[in-house]
Amino acid sequence: MSGPRPIVLDCDPGHDDALAILLAHGSPAVELLAITTVAGNQTLEKTTLNARRVCTVAGIRDVPVAAGCARPLRRPLTTAAQIHGASGLDGADFDEPTVPLSDRPAVELLVETVMDRPGEVTLVPTGPLTNIAMAVRREPGIVSRVREVVLMGGAFTRGNVTPAAEFNIAVDPEAAAVVFEAGWPLTMVGLDLTHQALATPAVLERIEAVGTAPARTMGRLLRFFGDAYRREAGLASPPVHDPCAVARVIRPELVEVVDAFVAVETEGRWTSGMTVTDFRGTLGRPPNAQVATRLDVAGFWDLIIEALARVGAPPAGRGPVATA
Ligand code: RIB
Ligand code: CA
Numbered sequence: 001m002s003g004p005r006p007i008v009l010d011c012d013p014g015h016d017d018a019l020a021i022l023l024a025h026g027s028p029a030v031e032l033l034a035i036t037t038v039a040g041n042q043t044l045e046k047t048t049l050n051a052r053r054v055c056t057v058a059g060i061r062d063v064p065v066a067a068g069c070a071r072p073l074r075r076p077l078t079t080a081a082q083i084h085g086a087s088g089l090d091g092a093d094f095d096e097p098t099v100p101l102s103d104r105p106a107v108e109l110l111v112e113t114v115m116d117r118p119g120e121v122t123l124v125p126t127g128p129l130t131n132i133a134m135a136v137r138r139e140p141g142i143v144s145r146v147r148e149v150v151l152m153g154g155a156f157t158r159g160n161v162t163p164a165a166e167f168n169i170a171v172d173p174e175a176a177a178v179v180f181e182a183g184w185p186l187t188m189v190g191l192d193l194t195h196q197a198l199a200t201p202a203v204l205e206r207i208e209a210v211g212t213a214p215a216r217t218m219g220r221l222l223r224f225f226g227d228a229y230r231r232e233a234g235l236a237s238p239p240v241h242d243p244c245a246v247a248r249v250i251r252p253e254l255v256e257v258v259d260a261f262v263a264v265e266t267e268g269r270w271t272s273g274m275t276v277t278d279f280r281g282t283l284g285r286p287p288n289a290q291v292a293t294r295l296d297v298a299g300f301w302d303l304i305i306e307a308l309a310r311v312g313a314p315p316a317g318r319g320p321v322a323t324a
Contacts, residue, residue, distance in 0.1 A: 004031040005147075006120050007249060008113055010068070010106070011242065012040030012127030013050035014084055015091070015225040019218060019304070020126050020152075020242035021054050025063075026307030029250045033113055033121065035065045036106035040127035040171055041080045042088030044070040047127070050089040052097035058214050058311050065099060068106030068131035072172035080167060083228045091224025092217045106131050111139040118145040122249055125151040125179075126242035128168050133175035136182055148185040152245040154262065154275030155191035156291060160233070165273030166191050169264060173273045177264040180275075186289045188262060189248055190275065193255060193292035194241035197300055199226060201237070206305050212312040247300055248292065254299045257290035 007030050011017040024032045035055070037048040048067045055065060071077045084090065102109065110131060114121045123146055125132050132149070135142055153168035153176065161170045169176045180186065199207075199222045208219040222238065229238035248255040261283055265274040277291055 004029055005122060005249060006031045006033050006117065007122045007124050008034045008036060008110060009246070010036045010038060010110070010123065010125040010127065010131050011051065012038050012042070012047045013054060013089055014041035014047065014127065014242070015089065015221045016240045016242040017041070017126050018050070018054045018089060018221060019240055020246045021051070021060070022058055022214060022218060022311050023243045023246045023304060023307045025058055025060050026310040027250045027303070030246070032060070032063050034109055035063055036068050036110055036131055037065065038068045038106070038127045038131045039070050039077050040168065041084045043077070043079065044068070046088040048101060049097065050087070052099045052101060053089065053094040055099040056097040057094065057217050060099065064102040064104065064109060066102040066104050066106040066109045069134060072128060072130055073133060073174040075172065078171050082232050083225070085224065089221065092220040107134045107138055110135040111142055114142045114145050115139065119147055122147045123149045124245050124249060125149070125153070126245055128171040129153065129175040129179045130172045133178035136178055143182045143184045146184050148187065149179065150187040150189065150245050150248050151179070152189050152194065152242045154188050156260070156275065156277035157192050159274065160191055162273065164265070164268070164271040166275070169275055170273030173264055173266040177266050180262050180264050180288060183288070187248060187257060187292065188275065188289045189245040189255065189292040191241070193295055194244045195239045196295040196297055197240050197244050198237040199240050203301055206301065207308060210305060210308045212308070214312045215308045218308065243304060244292070244295065244300070247303055251299070251303060254296040254303065255292050256294040257292050259287035260289055260291045261285040261287050262289045262291065
């Protein structure tokens, strides 16, 4: 039986990134090797502080938190305060974080972590792909040594920041193009999948019924997140995008995928940041990604609740190690 699957979570907390961190930490099927932060939902300073806040609340003490790129490869930074608030994690109060910031730059830590464990490490980006692209540029050898990239980003139907583009890709299309063209095993968990993961009132009640401090904090955050999605997107319940990528790593059978060729548009006047997805080979290019299509919604939320019940529980409560 294989042990927990080692991952690096590259994120821009961000409400759904916060849930992704708790899911990863609360699941015995994955080993969280590092958390790296990137500018996206908010500035790098804020996403990094938020990652430390979430780790403090969750009692994550042994995972380095390293700050990455403060701006996209070529474009000015676009943030999402209208969804995540001025802090990037509005809706709950946090004490001063006790989890320190690593003195290692994120890109350096990413490269070293992968190179030290060839074939073992899965990268799980849930923000703009700037750090990942910079890591490939710094050490192209990581492409053949990474086990897989499972990213939250993109869409094969329609975007959220423009009709064509999803936020993580739209913020840094040049970085996304590097990641999709690298040639490594890649799974795209896009909006088509994540909009099946809606934090409905019934889900919020299940989360809050877990009764731990981390779960109560997550409940408050998701209520803020839900208000923002109702106001800004007209959605009754908010889609929790980022945990879907982590769920694919933990229990792949929860997320159905289809092979496709995906190209990132970096030039389009109306389509910049679009993940052009070819399921039928009409572009004459072989598949470079597995694209997530269908979520086992009940199984996904059961996974979330099971993980939350372990976060903040005594070590004995973490249960047996499941295989990934
Ligand atoms: O489009 C949704 C994605 O953009 C999520 O990762 C959210 O956290 C934001 O980063
Ligand atoms: Ca994110």
